[in-house]
Amino acid sequence: MARLPLVALLAAVAFAACAPAGAEALRPYTVVGDAIPQPLTGTKGDATRGRALIVERSSTCILCHSGPFPEQAFQGDLAPSLTGSGARWSEGQLRLRLVDAAHLNAATIMPSYYRVDGLTRVGTLWRDKPILSAEQIEDIVAYLVTLRN
Template sequence: MGVRILAVLALGVVLGFAFNTNATAAEKLVNYMVKDGAIAKSLTGKPGDAAKGRKVAIDRKKGNCLACHKMPIPEQSFHGEVGPDLAGVGGRLSAGQIRLRIVDPERLGADSIMPPFYKLAGLHGVLKKFKGKTIISASDVEDLVAYMMTLK
């Protein structure tokens, strides 16, 4: 009898552990809905912080947006020109369009070279340290969106 109870308990622990790890993996990415080329809702349910977003854009380990875009950030000397100049982007695009652009630009055009910043990295051609991770967090995305919306 005692052995049977122990076995049931052990099974419960193993299953519980398995379910738990699955749940955390699934919870990593916030659910979002893409409609009409945009993600209308904030990923965090809150508005972002534009001043923080400006820092994320500059940060070479996070957004590193300057590698490909010119932006009105005069204190940084190197600005790339692979992508369009982002001055005025908040007047051209809606917050929802900018959000999708940052989260997963591949959903807008098959071969964008802009990386998907909020997508779990695939299994191929990805540095080990990025496997199963997003480049930036959901709140970084919201801070960037808030910052982009100030560029009018």
């Protein structure tokens, strides 16, 4: 259990490193079971942009996750590897994990990247703003579903 304070600290640092997506209004979505089946934007994202977002340190993904990113020397080990995510989860399941991981696990250290309500201890600059835009969520989902091994 000594690792829990370190995990919480790293999650806070990762969250603080993010730049909020801006003042765009959140698009409505529907959770069905353990997934958000429909894209937030009404269209699928771009996998190339999604990969670029994942390996960009400001998006925080690889601060906690590792994956098939040989160009990144330092990858996280606090969360599951992203390798094989497309084989483990459906597009809708991946979308819910990005939008609001706490919906599935209230004790998760993963930030809710597209939720603004009901959050506590949120820095002033990030209040009422999603961390990622709907387009960024869809781009990341589009890339993650390609990771089958």
